[in-house]
Amino acid sequence: MPALVKKLNSLVLYKTRPARIASLGEKIEIIERDGKKRNVRDKDVELLHPGPFNNFSELRPVKGDFNTAWELLAGEKTTLTELADLIFDEFTPASAWAAWELVAEGLYFSGSPQEIQVHTKNDVETALKNQQAKSDKKQAWAEFIERVKNHSLGPEDAGNMQEVEAVAFGKSETSKIMSDLGIQISREKAHELLLKTGLWDSAQNPYPRRFDLHKEPMRHPVPDVPDESRLDLTHLPAFAIDDAGSTDPDDAVSIEGSTIWVHIADAGALISPDSELDLEARAIGANLYLPEKVTTMLPIETTLKLGLGLQEVSPALSFGLQIDENGEISQLQIKPSCVKVTRLTYAEANEQLDSGPLAELWEVTQRYQKRRLAAGAININLPESKIRVIDGKVEITPLEELRSRELVTEAMLMTGEAAARFADENVIQIPFISQPPPDELITGSSWADKFACLKKMKRSETRTSPGRHSGLGLDFYTRVTSPLRRFTDLVVHQQIRAYILGKDQLTYEQVLERLAMADTVSANVRQCERQSNRHWTLVYLEKSLDWREKAIVVDQRGHRGQILIPALGTDASVHLEKTYPLNSEVEIEVSSLRFPELEMFFKVVD
Incomplete structure (x- = not known):
């Protein structure tokens, strides 16, 4: 043809x-x-x-x-x-x-x-089977989507819903389920869908997974503390003062005549730069304190061997400081030491502040604080709380404003200042901490003033050269007192220890590399802690059906107000029907809770 x-x-x-x-x-x-x-x-x-x-x-x-x-x-x-x-x-x-x-x-x-x-006939039969399989699959999917829409999932649906969980955990940005339902694909919307379908309950905390902090880290063997020359300070009463339930005491204080001693767990004695333990700590960045669990930066055996007061005699790196009449650090000595430490809670220490060694320490630390405040330190003490989940039950305990907390804070600050000055004078490469001043300084001691001042504060900065820390009123500052809990503290500890013992130190480039990595990881740790605390606060309020508490109005714009809630140690939004003078005390109850957005709303009870 x-x-x-x-x-x-x-x-x-x-x-x-x-x-x-x-x-x-x-x-x-x-x-x-x-x-x-x-x-x-x-x-x-x-x-x-x-x-x-x-x-x-x-x-x-x-x-x-x-x-x-x-x-x-x-x-x-x-x-x-x-x-x-x-x-x-x-x-x-x-x-x-x-x-x-x-x-x-x-x-x-x-x-x-x-x-x-x-x-051929076989081709057609195979194609018909495939068509039927596709039809059955399409029908099954349509029925599944209908169950999701009606919030009536069965056990067989858990596998399909993993793609929604991946979005909620921040591991994926696509979901056919959410697309088919016309739901915006976001972590919050995925979280909301999982709650509505009952696959998650409100206690599900997604934030450790979102920040990749949910896995148990690989642990390496912990060597024994090496036998080396140490200053014997076991004759001095030394006190490790922490919250009740603390398991990682890494600092303690004592006084000897005019010298205040701050003893730091001697992490550098066990953990040398680039060792397995050092690399492990660098990857984790800091202890992760969640209400439901604690993940430590270092193996628990490290704390058992170095934690102050966990053994009869503890190894320490001790900072001996003399504070003159003006609150200035006039002399400093840094020594590897051995100390006998008594562990106290803040409440127990508070009862001993009027006599004995703690009374002397109180006097010295107050002199130091007075100097800081005169130099422009900004003192903001807003309500705080400790949140724990015990056997599935959320407990929120407001932290008391105790003088013992103030004592420990000032002792740690003076040690941080002394370490920073010592490093600068001796050209030791360490991470320094600074903070730019706020654009507007709000003075006043009321709750509203403190709240407004906090909102004006700028973030602190970690850098390789010293700079003024405006919030603390210090020209030199670093963190060195928590080497078991923060990697940057461990780096400072290692560097100072290497200097005083005449050993090789990390170079500028090596310190900079460690800071870059630690900044990212520790920022994730802090965000995860904040968001997890907020999450468990919402869980607590959801379970407390008759919850009512006092709150303080610290800001109001129209009907929208901001309140401090001392019982929860947090601030929140509230709808206000009328205008309240700032610092007014009102009684509130829960209006609504939004778990995916971590939002809690309250209303004033007449």
């Missing part, structure tokens, strides 16, 4: 639609079924019938013997002309289009008008 050619009024296939050739030239003008005209290239259309084809009404259904033609040609190749003739006993525009529709279905035939593959 001679090859068919495109002519005026031929029936052609354009994409998947029939069309008629209206004119031939450099481009072909075609008319589609809807009357739309197009100028297309020759290769954009395939010839179905040479014509004449004048009207789309000709493409009416045609009766034919499909089964006989298929059985006759099964497994062979044919053309559209031959296929139409076999099925319909004629080759017309109508039969050509009807035959092509069978090819386009893809079940019995496939290919192009010029070369059509006729499928």
Whole structure:
């Protein structure tokens, strides 16, 4: 049979639609079924019938013997002309289009008008099975989506919902389930959907996974404390003062005449730079304190060997400071030491502040604090609380404002200042801590003043050169008193220890590299702690059906107010029906809780 050619009024296939050739030239003008005209290239259309084809009404259904033609040609190749003739006993525009529709279905035939593959019986049976499987899968998916929509999931649906959990945990930005439901794909919306469907309950804390802090770190063996020369300070009463329940005491204080001693767990004695333990601490960055669990930066064996007061005699790196009458650090000595430490809670220490060594320490630390305040230190003491989850129950305990806390804070600050000055004077590379001053300094001692002042404060900065810390009123400052809990403290500890013992120190570049890594990791730790504390506060309020408490109005703009809640140690939004003077005390109850957004709203009880 001679090859068919495109002519005026031929029936052609354009994409998947029939069309008629209206004119031939450099481009072909075609008319589609809807009357739309197009100028297309020759290769954009395939010839179905040479014509004449004048009207789309000709493409009416045609009766034919499909089964006989298929059985006759099964497994062979044919053309559209031959296929139409076999099925319909004629080759017309109508039969050509009807035959092509069978090819386009893809079940019995496939290919192009010029070369059509006729499928075998096995091919068709396999295709039918695949079609049925696809249909069943589509139906099952539709039924699953309906269950999600109706919040009526079954145990068999947990696997499908893992993609929503991945979004909620911040591990994915795509979800077919959420797309099919028309839900915005975000961590918060995924969290909300998981709560609504009952796959999660409100106690599910997603934040450790969001920050990749949920895995137990690999732990390395902890060596024994090396036998080395140490200053014997076991004759001095030394006190490690912490919150009740603390398990990692890494600092203690004592006094000897005019010298105040601050003893730091001697982490550098066990952990040298780039050792397995050092690399482990660098990767974790800091202890992660969550209400439901604590993940330590170092193996627990490290604390057992170095924690002050956990053994009868503890190894320490001791800072001996003399504070003059003006509160200035006049002398400093730093010694590896051994100390006998008594552990006290803040409450127990507070009862001993009026006599004995703690009374002397109180006097010295107050002199130091007075100097800091005179130098512009900003003292903001807002309500704080300790949140714990014990056997699934949330406990929130407001922290008392105790003088013993003040004593410990000042002792740690003077040690940080002394370490920073010592490092600067002796060109020891360490991370220094500074803080730019606020753009606007708000003075006043009321709750509203303190709250407003806190909002104006700028973030502290970690850097390799000293700079003023405006919040503390110090020109030199670093953190060195928690080497078991913070990696940057450990770096300072290692560097100072290496200097006083005449050993090799880390270079500027090595310290900078450690700071870059530690900043990122420790920032994640702090965010995870804050958001987890907020989460468990919401859980506590949800379970406390009759909860009512006092709050302090610290800001109001129209009907929207901001309050401090001492019982929770936090601030929150509240709807205020009237204007309240700042620092007014009001009674509040929960208005609504939004777990995905970590939002809690309250209303004033009349």
